[in-house]
Structure formats: structure tokens, C-alpha cells
Amino acid sequence: MNKKMSSHMNPNVSIDCVVFGFDGSELKVLVLQRDLRDNLALGDDTLVLPGDLILDNEDLSEAAGRILKAFTGLKNIFLEQIGAFGNPSRLIKEKDRLWLEAVRKDPEARVITIGYFALINIKNYKIKPAGFDKHVMWSDYHNVSTLGFDHNQIVNRAKQVLRDKLYREPVGFELLPRHFSLHQLYTLYSKIMDEDIDRRNFRRRMLKTGFLKETDEVQEGVPHKRAKLYTFAKKEFDNLGANFKFY
Amino acid sequence: MNKKMSSHMNPNVSIDCVVFGFDGSELKVLVLQRDLRDNLALGDDTLVLPGDLILDNEDLSEAAGRILKAFTGLKNIFLEQIGAFGNPSRLIKEKDRLWLEAVRKDPEARVITIGYFALINIKNYKIKPAGFDKHVMWSDYHNVSTLGFDHNQIVNRAKQVLRDKLYREPVGFELLPRHFSLHQLYTLYSKIMDEDIDRRNFRRRMLKTGFLKETDEVQEGVPHKRAKLYTFAKKEFDNLGANFKFY
DNA sequence: CCAAAAGTGTTGATGCTACACCCATGA
DNA sequence: TCATGGGTGTAGCATCAACACTTTTGG
Numbered sequence: 001m002n003k004k005m006s007s008h009m010n011p012n013v014s015i016d017c018v019v020f021g022f023d024g025s026e027l028k029v030l031v032l033q034r035d036l037r038d039n040l041a042l043g044d045d046t047l048v049l050p051g052d053l054i055l056d057n058e059d060l061s062e063a064a065g066r067i068l069k070a071f072t073g074l075k076n077i078f079l080e081q082i083g084a085f086g087n088p089s090r091l092i093k094e095k096d097r098l099w100l101e102a103v104r105k106d107p108e109a110r111v112i113t114i115g116y117f118a119l120i121n122i123k124n125y126k127i128k129p130a131g132f133d134k135h136v137m138w139s140d141y142h143n144v145s146t147l148g149f150d151h152n153q154i155v156n157r158a159k160q161v162l163r164d165k166l167y168r169e170p171v172g173f174e175l176l177p178r179h180f181s182l183h184q185l186y187t188l189y190s191k192i193m194d195e196d197i198d199r200r201n202f203r204r205r206m207l208k209t210g211f212l213k214e215t216d217e218v219q220e221g222v223p224h225k226r227a228k229l230y231t232f233a234k235k236e237f238d239n240l241g242a243n244f245k246f247y
Numbered sequence: 248m249n250k251k252m253s254s255h256m257n258p259n260v261s262i263d264c265v266v267f268g269f270d271g272s273e274l275k276v277l278v279l280q281r282d283l284r285d286n287l288a289l290g291d292d293t294l295v296l297p298g299d300l301i302l303d304n305e306d307l308s309e310a311a312g313r314i315l316k317a318f319t320g321l322k323n324i325f326l327e328q329i330g331a332f333g334n335p336s337r338l339i340k341e342k343d344r345l346w347l348e349a350v351r352k353d354p355e356a357r358v359i360t361i362g363y364f365a366l367i368n369i370k371n372y373k374i375k376p377a378g379f380d381k382h383v384m385w386s387d388y389h390n391v392s393t394l395g396f397d398h399n400q401i402v403n404r405a406k407q408v409l410r411d412k413l414y415r416e417p418v419g420f421e422l423l424p425r426h427f428s429l430h431q432l433y434t435l436y437s438k439i440m441d442e443d444i445d446r447r448n449f450r451r452r453m454l455k456t457g458f459l460k461e462t463d464e465v466q467e468g469v470p471h472k473r474a475k476l477y478t479f480a481k482k483e484f485d486n487l488g489a490n491f492k493f494y
Numbered sequence: 495c496c497a498a499a500a501g502t503g504t505t506g507a508t509g510c511t512a513c514a515c516c517c518a519t520g521a
Numbered sequence: 522t523c524a525t526g527g528g529t530g531t532a533g534c535a536t537c538a539a540c541a542c543t544t545t546t547g548g
Binding site for chain 2: 524525527529
């Protein structure tokens, strides 16, 4: 992250990660405060996505995993590429330039960034970003803060990709705890799609897929009827080729 | 393309284009013979996708357009990014290394490539690659030749993206002449999807979209009943927001 | 007893699939 | 006259959207 460690970094290619998190009722996007991460005192309170230049010997997805590990402490989580962002003017904003000059070995370099999106459930894991915890935070999914560089554009593409995938691949379960209620699943779909879905029809369709297995657990301590908890039958799903639609 | 011209090239980022073409009955992929393109005599008959390093001041899609123009003479054609390919070992094959050493200013550099796919109709345009015409050729869509670098992987991703888009966006028309018969459209869909589609149902669905306008032309010189020709109502489509499915 | 979510079925409309025959043309 | 694709309709089936009330629990 600082000049000393940059020796094997490729000056022209970076990775930025859009991390979506769900806490059971709200969808969030992980952002961090730039200057504090690097212990600078630029008076720069700009928020950005977690990202870094790639190392010259690592694969793109490997680099994305490394970055995610560094900022969240998590590994082995869902991660997928959403494309390259290479507008030549993506780095020219004043604050962005100051930051680059302070941090990068070659601050003038043209940088193309490869976007990734990741999915985690906030409850299951505890985010422990090594040393920076106060400066890593969740931004509201439907109202993401203004970010540095072209990072809002990257977030928008990630949202688009997430929406497109939701009904064709079982990505939703990555955002939920292993055992979840149909209500949580419903809330998640509604938030991602940003539209009202009929609750009963949703429930029927989901159960009809055959990939939700009842557990013998129920919700505890809720001031209303306890919901059965389900789990996603990942193995069964993987065995059936993915000619499948989640709706 | 040669060392003299590389002064403003970024050594770490390239573009490769998968150009799909349709001649009314067959789907093709554009490939070229590597050594001849650069007038080398390496005894290298490897086929590759059209591609090049990017210039440091150009946008990614601009670079893709430049490359396409150079190899086909065409501009303003459908072009869309399919993602970044950055496996660190994507350049290590023996023949690929020899070629890089002969052509690149910095042949050892780690190169990440951004894949694009393009759609053209072979009949409407005449491909006139400046100077290299004999070495630019069409490879069969369902049986693409073995290519250098990781280009077969890029082609496979492009095919996947094309299939995914075909029913949600009106990309098919990019591959057809402005006036086309329903039979051509049908053939095209069948080839891209690689499956049998019911001819009557296909016809009905397409017409029901309301975006196919009858022209007053018919086929000429065919040994059977002449088909009406249709045209895609692009303006009408663009005016309706793209909440639309082409099936 | 109140608030909040859980759970549960039916009906009408729409859309999809499957399927076969005659027509026009050029060779 | 033959080969080739052009053009046409329907019936049964499956799927989807729309819709409201009772139950359980904690506070």
C-alpha cells in the first residue's frame, strides 16, 4: 500500500472490489476512507472502494482475494469479475491526484482497473480489517456515498450484474446466513430488485425449485410466529448442471 | 504494430476482439495469421484474434475500435466489452514468446488483455484489411481453430455473452443486412443458440414484438417462394426503454 | 390485546409448446 | 416435376399474477 511495498506492483493495472453485504434486513456496500487507510494527512475524507494495484505474478482473481482479505479479514468468499474500467480521465480529479502522488511509486501512470464484486453476509462473519477497522464502513445500497475516481460507476455496474444474476444463479444465498427464513430471502430479493414482489408467489416459486431444504430450526425470540429456517442445497444444485432459473 | 510505433503504447494492457460475422447462413469468427501480419518469418502459422496494446491516451473502447478498423476496414460497428483476462501464464507458450520478442518493445511485460466482441454482417460490408487481406479469415463458429495465447478462452466467453444477450437485447440484427427475411433471423438464432427452435413459434414471437417492420421488398432469384423482407425498427425500440425480451 | 410476521389456495388470464399442410419459385 | 423454403392456426397445457384471512408470539 505504500511506496516501499510497491516493488513488484504493476503500475498500470489495479483491482477494485464492490463488496455487497446483507445483515438480514438491509443491503450495504463496503467503502473506506482513503487517507486514513494510508495514515496520510491530506485532509481528504474521500470514500473509495477497497482496491490496489496488482502484483506482477498474481492472477486477477487472486489479487481481488488478497485485497478483500486485507480490508475485511475474510477469505474464500464469493467473488466475480464485472469488467475493466479504463477511461483515461478516471484519475484526474484533484483529490484523487493528490492521493496518488502521495502513495504511488508512479503517480502519473495510466491505470486500468478491473472491477470485482463480492457477496458476504454481515451476521455470519465479523469484519476485522487489520488495523483500519474504524475506517471501513457500510454504505447504504440504494444511496451509495459519492466516491473517488470512477468508483460510483463501478458500483453501478456491480449492481446491474447482481440484478442480472439473481434470477439465474443462486447468488442470493451468499448474502444470507447458512440457515435463513423465507422472509429474509424475500427481503433480500426485494431490495436487490428494488421492486415489490408478491410474498406468496415468491415463496411458492422458491420452494418449487427443490433446492431449499427445511432445517429443524426455527427463529428464536421474535415477537411473532416463529419462521422455519431453510438452507440452500448447494451440493444438489451443483450436481444438476446450471440449467436453472431462480424464479 | 512494430517497435517504432510503440512509443505511446502501454506495455501492460492490450485489447483483443472477437468479431462474429454472419453471411446469411453461416456464423463465423474473424481470426488472423500472426507472423504474416507483421511480415515476420518465424515459421509461425499460429492463428490469433485481432488485438494490440492500448495507447496511453485512448479509452478502451476507442482502442477496440481502432483495432477493428485496422483489421477489417470497418468502423461504427457493434462493440462491447466482455471482461479482462489476466492469467500470469497467458503468454508463456513457446511460439507466443518468440512472437512477443520479435514484435514488442518490452516482451517480458505482464500483459492483461481486455476482451471485446463485435458483430457484423458479412454481406453488407466488404472487409478490406489494409494490406493483410489474405491473412485475415473467417473461422467456423462451432469449430474455431486453435488460437495463440488464451484466445480460445476469450472466444468462448464471447460466445457465452452473445448467447446470454440474444434474447434480452436486439443484438441479432447487427449480424443481418438491413433488410432480412424471417428465415435468416431464424437461422441466426438457431446457430447462436445451437439448438432447434420451432419455426412457427419463432416467427410468431418475433412478429409479436412489434419491432419488425415489413418492407415492400421480397427475396429475388431464389428457387422457391419469395420471402418478405423485414427491417428492425431501431428508433421505436430505443424509445421504449429496454424493458424488453426478444423471445 | 396489540403489533408483526408466518403461513396457506384458488381462479382467471396469459403464454408456451407441439404439430402438418399447401404454396410459389427456379432449375 | 422436383426440391426448397414460405407461409399459416389451434388446442391443450403450464405458468403467472392477483388476491385475504387466520395463526403464533412477545411485549
